[in-house]
Amino acid sequence: AAEGDPKITELQDWNRYLGPGVDAAPYGLPSEFEKDVVRRDVPWLTADATSSVNFTPLHALDGIITPNGLCFERHHGGVAEIPPQDHRLMINGLVDRPMVFTMEDLYRFPRENRVYFLECAANTGMEWRGAQLNGCQYTHGMVHCVMYTGTPLRNLLNEAGLKSSGKWLLAEGADASAMTRSIPMEKALDDCLVAWKMNGEALRSEQGYPVRLVVPGWEGNMWVKWLRRLEVGDQPWEQREETSKYTDLLADGKARKFTFQMEVKSVITAPSPQAPVTHGKGRTVITGLAWSGNGTIRRVDVSLDGGRNWHAARIDPQSFPKAVHRFYYDFDWDGSELLLQSRAMDEKGFVQPTKEALRKVRGANSIYHNNGIQTWHLKTDGALENVEVS
Ligand code: MTE
Ligand code: CO
Incomplete structure (x- = not known):
């Protein structure tokens, strides 16, 4: 570029002045620029905060370990x-x-x-x-x-x-x-x-x-x-x-009852409604988590078209049985609308079902043990929405 980038050519405050010394925070906290990455609750879900739940900000995390202060309660x-x-x-x-x-x-x-x-x-x-x-x-x-x-x-x-x-x-x-x-x-x-x-x-x-x-x-x-x-x-x-x-x-x-085991499940954590695509078309990273109470995850597939076609995702090798596995799917987004899904298979060969297939077996009354395939509708402006396809 002919003009220099002022972020490079101009002296910035953090370069000009000394920062806080050691022990400014005896127990360290995240950068102030990450203050939106917090547990959040759904206020209408429960009558009282003492018998309630909040949620891990999965959309903002990577790797497989959940930081202690972000573990859902x-x-x-x-x-x-x-x-x-x-x-x-x-x-x-x-x-x-x-x-x-x-x-x-x-x-x-x-x-x-x-x-x-x-x-x-x-x-x-x-x-x-x-x-x-x-x-x-x-x-x-x-x-x-x-x-x-x-x-x-x-x-x-x-x-x-x-x-x-x-x-x-x-x-x-x-x-x-x-x-x-x-x-x-x-x-x-x-x-x-x-x-x-x-x-x-x-x-x-x-x-x-x-x-x-x-x-x-x-x-x-x-x-x-x-x-x-x-x-x-x-x-x-x-x-x-x-x-x-x-x-x-x-x-x-x-x-x-006594449905102890958690079945094979996965979700795309980014992009997702709270983590929209902000960079436009071109090189795009899809990432998510897969887990199973049966042990390890053998395979994760990603669909861009609501489950018609599937592509093998890359499972990061750093994982353990009965722990979450991190997967990635790297692709070139052409800027068109997509229906993003992930589908996991565990070491015993169990495959994550569609929500439709799950309801066929369990009916519509259930709350617990929903391991159905999740769909995110990616729009041309990069925003995403939670949808269901059939
Ligand atoms: N143990 C006690 N003593 N009291 C509780 O309310 N909640 C249970 C379980 N153990 C609970 C408990 C439920 S329903 C869940 S999902 C997990 O703790 C949640 O663990 P976490 O708060 O570490 O995420
Ligand atoms: Co619980």
């Missing part, structure tokens, strides 16, 4: 603030030795680090009957993916000594909602963790400080936060959260 009785020295974890029921652990006791068990997604069973629930919320933060933001540090749950159960009649475990939270869920013993002894760190630092209060249960690949409701009690029993307890909630009313009036 779902709690039924507000956030419990528990001094770690006052917290106790009790194991009772069908065990040889009922036990009480302090946090100090827990820290002395052998530790493991694992990366897992947590998805609320209600994620995408508002989209069952048709396209509703305009943004993947709202349609798909009840998921986060974190590296947990903790001890395998089996270590604590073995310490207490399981009786052979012990087939189920009740996990109970110390918060005002005293959340309780029944978990089959095979799962408890398999890959569950009792975790106290997320992404290297202590759990955030919102996520269950000082200790939460991690139930890989299974619905978020079972990941009891502020974990205070584990009871061993010989049958499920039929608590509120596994009878009136977290069950799926089918068209014939019967309800599915």
Whole structure:
């Protein structure tokens, strides 16, 4: 260019003056230019903020790890603030030795680090009957993916000594909602963790400080936060959260229950309604997330024409079983209207269904376990809208 770019030729303030010194922010925060990247709620969704949910800003994130301050929150009785020295974890029921652990006791068990997604069973629930919320933060933001540090749950159960009649475990939270869920013993002894760190630092209060249960690949409701009690029993307890909630009313009036596993799912996170295309036609990056409670994601396809033609997306190799996978599809946008979709297949061969196919099997009454294919309508001006195609 003949004229120099003033952003280069003119001295800028940040180049002319010294910046703040170290310790200006003892706990670092994002750049002020990123202040819109926050959890957000949908005000009309719940009557009260203490039994409510907010959503991870998926449209603004990349990679597979959710930053701690952006992990969506779902709690039924507000956030419990528990001094770690006052917290106790009790194991009772069908065990040889009922036990009480302090946090100090827990820290002395052998530790493991694992990366897992947590998805609320209600994620995408508002989209069952048709396209509703305009943004993947709202349609798909009840998921986060974190590296947990903790001890395998089996270590604590073995310490207490399981009786052979012990087939189920009740996990109970110390918060005002005293959340309780029944978990089959095979799962408890398999890959569950009792975790106290997320992404290297202590759990955030919102996520269950000082200790939460991690139930890989299974619905978020079972990941009891502020974990205070584990009871061993010989049958499920039929608590509120596994009878009136977290069950799926089918068209014939019967309800599915104990639908623990989260099925294969994906979504394009950008471009999406909150992340429009601002650069016009030409080189364009489509990116999104795919995950499955079955393990790894084998394949993700992207469609530009509402599911008529599919193109293999590139799955970033940095991932783990039962963690989100990051995919990319790079293409030249000709500036025409597109219907963007993604469709994932997991390691067991399960393929994400269309919403139509899902409703055919489950009817229209459901809220939970909507893993249907999402469509974004990309318009010529780069704006996007949540739509459904048939
Ligand atoms: N544990 C307790 N004690 N109380 C709760 O309200 N909510 C559950 C689960 N564990 C809940 C809880 C639900 S429904 C979900 S989806 C996850 O926690 C949400 O975890 P997060 O807030 O870390 O995203
Ligand atoms: Co939930």
